[in-house]
Structure formats: C-alpha cells, structure tokens
Amino acid sequence: MKVNLQVWRQEGPEAAGAFKTYEVDKISEEMSFLEMLDILNEQLVNKGEEPIAFDHDCREGICGTCGVMINGQPHGPQLGTATCQLHMRKFDDGATLVVEPWRATGFPLVRDLIVDRSAFDRIIEGGGYISVDTGSAPDANLTPIPKMVADTAFDAAACIGCGACVAACPNGAANLFTAAKISHLNLLPQGQAERWSRTENMVEIMEEYFGSCTNHGECEKACPKSISIDFIAMMNSDYVKAKFKNRRLVAQS
Amino acid sequence: MTATIEKKRAPFPIAFYRSAVGKKWVMALTGIGLILFVVAHMVGNWKIFFPDVDGIPEIDLYAEALRSLLFPLVPEHIVLWILRTGLIAIFLLHIHAAYSLTLMNRRARTERYEGPRTYVAANYASRTMRWSGTIFGFFVLFHLADLTWGAQPAAPATWEHGEVYANFIATFSRAPVTLFYVISMGLLGIHLYHGAWSMFQSLGLNHPRFNAWRKGFAVSLAVFVFVGNAIMPLAVLFGFVA
Ligand code: FES
Numbered sequence: 001m002k003v004n005l006q007v008w009r010q011e012g013p014e015a016a017g018a019f020k021t022y023e024v025d026k027i028s029e030e031m032s033f034l035e036m037l038d039i040l041n042e043q044l045v046n047k048g049e050e051p052i053a054f055d056h057d058c059r060e061g062i063c064g065t066c067g068v069m070i071n072g073q074p075h076g077p078q079l080g081t082a083t084c085q086l087h088m089r090k091f092d093d094g095a096t097l098v099v100e101p102w103r104a105t106g107f108p109l110v111r112d113l114i115v116d117r118s119a120f121d122r123i124i125e126g127g128g129y130i131s132v133d134t135g136s137a138p139d140a141n142l143t144p145i146p147k148m149v150a151d152t153a154f155d156a157a158a159c160i161g162c163g164a165c166v167a168a169c170p171n172g173a174a175n176l177f178t179a180a181k182i183s184h185l186n187l188l189p190q191g192q193a194e195r196w197s198r199t200e201n202m203v204e205i206m207e208e209y210f211g212s213c214t215n216h217g218e219c220e221k222a223c224p225k226s227i228s229i230d231f232i233a234m235m236n237s238d239y240v241k242a243k244f245k246n247r248r249l250v251a252q253s
Numbered sequence: 254m255t256a257t258i259e260k261k262r263a264p265f266p267i268a269f270y271r272s273a274v275g276k277k278w279v280m281a282l283t284g285i286g287l288i289l290f291v292v293a294h295m296v297g298n299w300k301i302f303f304p305d306v307d308g309i310p311e312i313d314l315y316a317e318a319l320r321s322l323l324f325p326l327v328p329e330h331i332v333l334w335i336l337r338t339g340l341i342a343i344f345l346l347h348i349h350a351a352y353s354l355t356l357m358n359r360r361a362r363t364e365r366y367e368g369p370r371t372y373v374a375a376n377y378a379s380r381t382m383r384w385s386g387t388i389f390g391f392f393v394l395f396h397l398a399d400l401t402w403g404a405q406p407a408a409p410a411t412w413e414h415g416e417v418y419a420n421f422i423a424t425f426s427r428a429p430v431t432l433f434y435v436i437s438m439g440l441l442g443i444h445l446y447h448g449a450w451s452m453f454q455s456l457g458l459n460h461p462r463f464n465a466w467r468k469g470f471a472v473s474l475a476v477f478v479f480v481g482n483a484i485m486p487l488a489v490l491f492g493f494v495a
Contacts, residue, residue: 010399072369073370077371102366104362109364128320130391155444170372207274212358215379215450216379217374220374222373235457236274236278237456237458239457240278
C-alpha cells in the first residue's frame with residue numbers, strides 16, 4: 001500500500017519547523033507505523049537527506065518511548081494502542097497522514113518528532129517510590145492484598161509514561177499520568193507510609209510543568225493502556241486529604 | 254527518609270487555593286453553590302404562574318418576603334444582604350479560579366498543534382466552558398440591570414421597584430429580550446451539562462456504584478434548568494401569562 005505523509009521537521013529546539021510532504025510506496029499492511037517510518041528513513045538516507053528523528057525502543061507497547069500525533073490523535077486512531085503497535089492496515093491505501101510531535105510546554109521539542117519528557121521524571125522523583133529495607137527478600141504473599149485492590153493498582157501501574165495524556169489534553173495537563181503513578185502506590189499497603197507526602201509533592205511538581213484538568217476525558221481515550229480518569233478523581237480526593245491530614249495521627253485513619 | 258519537601262508555607266486555605274487541584278475543588282464547591290441558587294431562584298419565580306392573593310400578584314408578596322426574611326427578629330434586609338454577599342463571593346471565586354486556571358492552561362501549551370486535532374471524548378460543552386461562562390456572566394449583568402436595578406435601557410420604561418409581576422410582564426413582552434434570555438438559558442444548560450458532571454471528578458467523588466449516574470444527573474439538571482427557566486419569558490411572550 002501507499003501513504004502520503006506530512007511530517008513535522010524541525011532541526012532543533014530553536015529552529016523553525018514546518019510540515020514536509022513524503023510519499024511512501026510499497027509498504028505492507030502488516031508493518032507497524034514505526035516500520036513504515038523506518039522504510040521512509042532508509043529512502044531518505046539513500047537520497048542523502050536527514051532521516052526523520054523519532055523516539056522508539058521496545059516496539060512492543062511496553063516502554064512508552066514512542067509516540068507521535070497521527071492525524072490529530074496521540075498514537076493514532078486505534079484506542080489503547082501505542083504508535084509502535086499501530087499497524088498500517090488501520091489506514092486506507094493512499095491515505096494522507098499528518099504526523100506531529102507532542103506539543104506541551106512541559107515537553108520541549110528536541111528534534112523533528114522527539115520531545116524531552118524529563119518533566120515526568122521530575123514528577124516521579126517527587127514520590128513515585130516506596131521505602132523498603134534492603135536485606136533478605138521477604139516471603140511472597142506476606143502482605144495480604146484483596147484481589148480487587150491489586151487489580152486496580154495494576155490497572156494504574158500499566159502506565160508506560162509515554163505522555164499521550166498530555167499530548168491529548170486540550171489544557172496540556174498531566175493529571176492522568178500523575179494520577180496513575182500516585183494511585184498504583186497509594187492503593188497498596190506498601191505505599192501507605194509515603195502516601196500523603198507523595199500525593200502532595202507529585203501534584204505540586206506536576207503543576208509546575210503542566211496545565212490543569214478540566215475533565216474533558218481526552219487523555220483516557222488517547223492512553224495506550226486505556227487508564228481510566230477514575231484515577232484522577234482518586235488523586236484529587238487524596239490531594240485534599242493530604243492537605244487536611246494531621247500527619248501525627250495518620251496511622252489511625 | 255520521607256519525601257517531605259520543607260517549603261515556606263502560606264496559611265492553609267491560601268496554600269490550598271494556590272494549587273490547581275485546590276482551585277478545581279473551589280470551582281466545584283462554588284459551582285454547587287451557584288447551582289443551588291439557580292434552582293432556588295427558578296423555583297421561586299414559578300410564582301408568576303400562581304393566581305393573585307387579594308389582588309396582589311403572589312410573586313410580589315414572595316419578593317417582599319425575601320427582602321424581609323427573618324424580620325422583625327433581625328433588622329429588615331439583613332438576611333437578604335448576607336445571602337447576597339455570600340452569593341457574590343461565591344460567584345467571584347468561581348470566576349477567579351476559572352480565570353487563573355485558564356491562564357495556567359494557556360501557558361502549558363504555548364506552541365499549538367499545527368495540524369488539525371481530532372477529539373474523541375471532549376465535547377462541545379466541555380470545550381466551551383470559558384465562553385459559555387463568560388457570556389453568561391454578561392447575561393447576569395443585563396438581568397440585574399433589567400429586573401433588579403431597573404436601569405435603562407435594559408429595563409422596560411415602565412419599571413417600578415417592588416412591582417415584580419408588572420416588570421416581569423413588561424420586560425418579556427419585548428421579543429428580543431425574551432430571545433436573549435432563552436439563548437442565555439441554553440448557554441447555562443450547556444455550561445451545567447459539563448460542570449455538573451465535572452464537579453464529581455474535581456471533588457474526587459468517584460465510586461463504581463454511582464459513576465454511571467453522574468452523566469445522567471448532569472443531563473437532567475441541564476434540561477431541568479433550561480426548560481424551567483425558559484418557559485417563564487416564553488409564557489409571557491406568547492401571552493399565557495399577562
Ligand atoms: S516503542 Fe516501546 S512502547 Fe512503543
């Protein structure tokens with residue numbers, strides 16, 4: 001099959017960018033979107049042109065490195081799918097695809113389709129961890145956790161940190177990412193010790209970089225892991241609690 | 254080691270309001286206050302459909318009762334003014350929170366998407382909250398000038414303080430005014446449709462047992478407020494109330 005691409009090309013953070021049109025012919029429907037870009041890049045290199053810079057790593061939808069806007073949607077039109085797992089059979093033969101990087105002030109553009117997502121690392125540093133004693137490994141299943149709770153925590157932990165939620169959000173908010181990262185620890189017994197400081201810190205660091213949530217729900221639809229905005233509600237409620245808690249009595253609640 | 258960052262802390266309510274999550278909480282709570290006012294205001298005004306009492310329109314009596322709430326236990330107009338002050342404060346907070354969150358969101362995406370965006374979940378109501386809200390704010394000013402202050406040219410020429418029923422009929426006998434009111438109520442309905450759902454999320458009220466009801470509640474509230482308000486000016490214009 002054949003596709004017409006309009007790809008955002010920009011040499012560096014300060015350079016002016018623009019869409020450039022490419023035609024990619026003779027690609028197979030079984031290819032992933034990134035493999036199609038590989039083919040195009042090979043052709044560009046053969047012609048002596050700069051290849052298109054894009055992020056990728058695992059190519060199996062688990063690392064969160066890939067991600068571009070395809071026709072105005074993060075990771076393209078297929079729900080719950082990362083760009084690397086999106087196949088060309090999803091598009092019509094001869095389709096025009098507009099490919100753009102994530103756009104958010106918190107994600108400064110590096111080159112072409114690559115943005116710098118270290119703001120997410122700053123948020124994680126604020127409390128995306130638990131404190132454990134090192135030493136011999138604890139026995140398995142020592143801490144009982146109800147199945148339902150474990151499942152919900154796992155749903156949140158599915159976040160791969162790709163940034164599609166920010167890209168999708170009309171407000172450029174990172175609430176879905178932060179909520180997922182907070183919730184997967186806050187839901188579990190191991191996460192309780194730092195629960196309130198984690199919530200407070202991570203929310204406040206998030207707000208230094210990103211916008212605020214107005215509950216559009218775009219993020220949930222863009223998320224390659226289909227993480228629910230229910231976690232945002234949990235985060236909001238935990239944030240308020242964190243502010244109101246008397247931390248000296250926290251063990252009693 | 255805990256992850257507590259020691260910052261210089263502002264007094265609690267200010268520190269809380271400084272965060273966007275806190276502001277959204279304030280938006281939701283003030284939103285609830287405003288919804289309660291809108292519904293009470295609407296239900297109270299349905300008195301225009303009631304028959305006269307001893308030759309005085311019931312809504313005139315109702316207005317007088319509101320003005321002298323709890324009088325003579327407390328000085329006249331005091332309770333009314335306490336309620337009004339509260340309402341104004343709530344309204345201003347709602348506007349201020351919305352305004353500063355909007356600025357924050359603008360800053361969060363200074364370089365906009367160049368290609369067309371395809372929205373999957375965001376709807377017309379959620380994307381026009383700032384516009385429906387702002388335009389509705391102007392409507393409120395007009396409405397006050399029209400029926401509360403009697404300021405020309407918003408108010409009808411025959412406007413008179415305390416003659417609620419007569420003013421009501423006079424103002425809505427003007428077709429453009431009626432149209433403006435009905436359109437504004439439509440905007441309010443659209444605003445409420447997103448707001449009344451959104452507030453549950455902002456307050457963190459999320460429970461598998463009632464999540465499915467939240468959208469239904471928002472739709473019903475929006476329709477209730479739109480229809481309940483719009484019938485009043487329309488009834489005057491089409492001569493059902495005279
Ligand atoms: S490359 Fe790892 S998720 Fe797409």
